[in-house]
Amino acid sequence: MSNRQEIEAALEILRKATMPHLDLTGYVKHLYAEALKLEQKAIDKAKEGARQVDKSAHDNPWHYIGAAALAGFIAAIIMRRR
Numbered sequence: 001m002s003n004r005q006e007i008e009a010a011l012e013i014l015r016k017a018t019m020p021h022l023d024l025t026g027y028v029k030h031l032y033a034e035a036l037k038l039e040q041k042a043i044d045k046a047k048e049g050a051r052q053v054d055k056s057a058h059d060n061p062w063h064y065i066g067a068a069a070l071a072g073f074i075a076a077i078i079m080r081r082r
Helices: 003-018 020-059 061-081
Strands: none
Touching: 020 061
């Protein structure tokens, strides 16, 4: 190991010992970037699901009308009992 490498290794050890928050800051930035990626993936999947439901509702509107009517009927029965 050359003198330069030894000095750089010693400086790195000293830097980590005196400023450990710097390493943590980089890790937090990495986690934040990963969270943003996951958020974007979730948004993209939700949008795709919404597009599929929209297309299905336009292709078969009576299925959704019937389901909404059934849900309203069940809600009315439940609320009437109280």
